[in-house]
Amino acid sequence: MKYRKIAAMTLAFSLVFASCGSTASENSSVSTSVSKEAAKGGIERYEGKTAEEIVASLTTEQKAAQMVEGAFYNVSPEDMKTYDYGSVLSNFSELPNPSADDWMNTVREYQEGALSSEAAIPYIYGQDSVHGVNYASGCVIFPHNINMGAANDPELMKKYGSLVGSDIVHTGMLMNFSPCVDAAQDPRWGRTYECYSDDNEMVKNLSVAYAEGLLSEGVVVCAKHFFGGGYTKYGTGENSDMTERLIDRGDAQMSKEEIDGQLSVYDGLVKAGVQVIMVSHSSLEGTKMHENAKYISYLKDDLGFDGFVLSDWDSIENCSGADLKENVILCVNAGIDMLMEADNFEECRGYLVEAVEEEAISRERLDDAVTRIIKVKMDAGLFKDPYLKEVKPTYEYGSEESHKVARELAEKSFVPLKAGEHMTIEKGMKVYVSGPAADDTGVLCGGWTYLWQGETDANNGERVLPDSPSILDALKASAKEKDFEIITDPKKIDECDLIVLCVGERPYAEWNGDTKDLSIVGELALEGNKKAIKEAAKSGKPTLTLIVAGRNVIVDDYLKDWDSCIMCYLPGSEGGNAIADVLTGDASPEGKLPMPYYSSVKQIGTGKCWHEAGWSATEA
CATH class of the missing domain: 3.20.20.300 (Glycoside hydrolase, family 3, N-terminal domain)
Known part of the structure; x- marks a missing residue:
């Protein structure tokens, strides 16, 4: 739906906020008094009238x-x-x-x-x-x-x-x-x-x-x-x-x-x-x-x-x-x-x-x-309460209930694509966490996140969501409670018992996400996917792969090297916590494919696919 108008938007912001008050809460000091022009038989003239009568007066x-x-x-x-x-x-x-x-x-x-x-x-x-x-x-x-x-x-x-x-x-x-x-x-x-x-x-x-x-x-x-x-x-x-x-x-x-x-x-x-x-x-x-x-x-x-x-x-x-x-x-x-x-x-x-x-x-x-x-x-009540002074939202903005439900929805949406021996992290394990999706909150959220196209933390220069944990953040927090060790130094990969490999797509929206190539190392893949995949395969260590992507990306060339694989899609700001819950056994990945999963783009439109919608590796 969008085109970017950055300079014009900045100007619009400056013009509007120069005349705005401090907050807009119920006790706000923002002026909602109607101007003299509006007071001259303004919106009050429509009281008791039907929509048809209002239109007839225009x-x-x-x-x-x-x-x-x-x-x-x-x-x-x-x-x-x-x-x-x-x-x-x-x-x-x-x-x-x-x-x-x-x-x-x-x-x-x-x-x-x-x-x-x-x-x-x-x-x-x-x-x-x-x-x-x-x-x-x-x-x-x-x-x-x-x-x-x-x-x-x-x-x-x-x-x-x-x-x-x-x-x-x-x-x-x-x-x-x-x-x-x-x-x-x-x-x-x-x-x-x-x-x-x-x-x-x-x-x-x-x-x-x-x-x-x-x-x-x-x-x-x-x-x-x-x-x-x-x-x-x-x-x-x-x-x-x-x-x-x-x-x-x-x-x-x-x-x-x-x-x-x-x-x-x-x-x-x-x-x-x-x-x-x-x-x-x-x-x-x-x-x-x-x-x-x-x-x-x-x-x-x-x-x-x-x-x-x-x-x-x-x-x-x-x-x-x-x-x-x-x-x-x-x-x-x-x-x-x-x-x-x-x-x-x-x-x-x-x-x-x-x-x-x-x-x-x-x-x-x-x-x-x-x-x-x-x-x-x-x-919508705009003729009676145009300044929205009487609205009473059920929840506080950004409520704890919202965080809870977002986390639960994410957990329920994760689809196991391959269920091996290492679907969870066991006590005492040394876990090597790698891949470009491991420590990036913007990747977890995808497009339509603050910006139309979204943004990665890497390109943004700072966290897109500074108050939300990445996958790595959440696993580090869980490691203290669940008694396992996180490793991120590539030089220590040989010491690990399990690799958690985090790969995915870069954020995009609308036609900027149209692609000829659905490969996990293709044109819209995160930079670093291929390197991280090769590193894990070369190590010979059991690998649990997490895919953070906006669709069913093609992984056939690599699946054989992974013990287990979970499709996380775009789980949002509670995605890191939800992934940690699933990997530590506090929640189960209950999702099923919402649409077919193809082995190659050549299968699209043929009626053939790797797995039909409704499939999950844990229920196969």
């Missing part, structure tokens, strides 16, 4: 403004005062090490602008909390969705949703662009780890449970991406914005059964009460989903979705129209209600007004879109 220009969502770094509180845009979204790294209170201050600052506008309609702030509130300091980074599929525990997923929802409410960024309900079919796709499974039934069960948890805390839930992104074919990736993609945003070619499977997921989410649905960047049989009126209409008319449909980041710009104006018309007439346009939101607002005046978009379609948006805001 001008065409004001309605069009409600239908666009600009990026934080391009919109100021003063802009909100002038135009009263319907939504603002964040781009992850705008604020240097922001706290939840910092974000709440920012959200309120923008709301002050919105309520000071002539329309005085409250706006809603959107963000990608895809594995916890992964953009604010002190948050718990939960395992990624692929881990959740491996754990496959809907009850725990609902608890996870309520914990994340509580943290979201603490930040004030009420609209969450999650869950991702794509069903990844090809592990070469860079968004595989954002998916629960390749199986739509599992995707439905887990996403509905998670959404119910979010909704219980008052979050505006935006499910994505409608639909088919996980079915895009290798080699059809979208080439746009000077970017060539292998799979991402490509063309999906789906059977009726596969389409029905994806639609059943959204049916479940609509029934659960999800308020927003984001459309996929991808195409279906050559038609961009953003202009696919057939299926967007099906969502609203057949599934009964009464929330609003949101475009993805700048995606309308790559539709079939001759220019941006034509694409605005195409997509809105197809049923999209709000346009996520990071940079061109103001242009889109203007084009909406022109299109209505030219009768290219009917006033009925305009009013329907804005009514849907207003209803979602009303249901």
